[in-house]
Amino acid sequence: MSRGYWRSVQDEVEEAFAAAETRGMCLCVKSDRTKRLLDRRAEAGTVVAPFPHVYARDSYWRSLSPGAQALQVVRAAAALHPAWVFCGTSAAIAHGLQVSEPEPSVVHILDTKGGKGHQSKHVARHRLHADDSEKFEVVAGVKATPLDRTIADCLRTISMPEGLAVADSALRDYGLSREDLAGFVQAQPRARGSRQALQTIGWADGRSENGGESVARGIMIELGFCVPELQVLVEDPSHPGCEFRVDYVWEAGVARPIFGELDGAAKYADRSSAGEKISGKALLAERRRESRLTLCNASIMRFSFEEAKNRPFFKALLERYGVPRRAVPAEMPRDFAV
Structure with missing residues (x-):
């Protein structure tokens, strides 16, 4: 193969990558020749192959949030398999619902072959x-x-906790009510998992700002702690009339208010997935906000998403700050009858 021919193939692939990225999807490849070329590039680390016959430039892939990566894979898989109907978390991502830590390399589809469809590590078929x-x-x-x-x-x-992220975003972004969500579940009342679904709906709150906050709150609930107030406005002590929003606030049953703040990394990831760039000024403003909150007569508890998922650590942290325990079952949410 001549050097000129090889260069033309490379140029063709780069143009295809650029076109796919413009459409918000990974590159899907059907040609064996192009697949062999991209497999070699994947081995070299300049290209990633998250799904069979699906590729992305490494630099582009790393610039995306996991949710955006998953959506781009779903779109490429749809181009390769036009008959597929996506469901579960793959459909949730397509609808713009918050999915906690999606697996970009796995797609969920309806099984239209009566249980005879092929399952694989990349394709989960659902009845x-x-x-x-x-x-x-x-x-x-x-x-x-x-x-x-x-x-x-x-x-x-x-x-x-992961379901709470979906439910909260349905309330927040679609303007649905908890009764609406319960109706969706009750349409198939005997389906496995319906009771869990209805209990999750009982805790749903559209005030949650992003999926990370929802998951952390769900873990608090499962650990038996009182549910905080969400996105509470707190006056800036140094500038009367100006206010900050605090992610979580506990005031009842504590000596002084407790402010809970999910580390900004999770929030910045959510914002960047929507195409919003995080500037140095935004980070500086966050640090200034944090310093002003210390002037309030409150305990300020900061934690990361990874720390919230580490349940023994998170439980000890909540206890150390004096977050009150929930009276069970007296403070369980209103459950929707199955």
């Missing part, structure tokens, strides 16, 4: 409901289960 065969929507450029079915499926099948 059809009796009336699902013709029900799907085209959202974010892919076929996906409708919003109501998607929400119900996620709340049934993923953990409560």
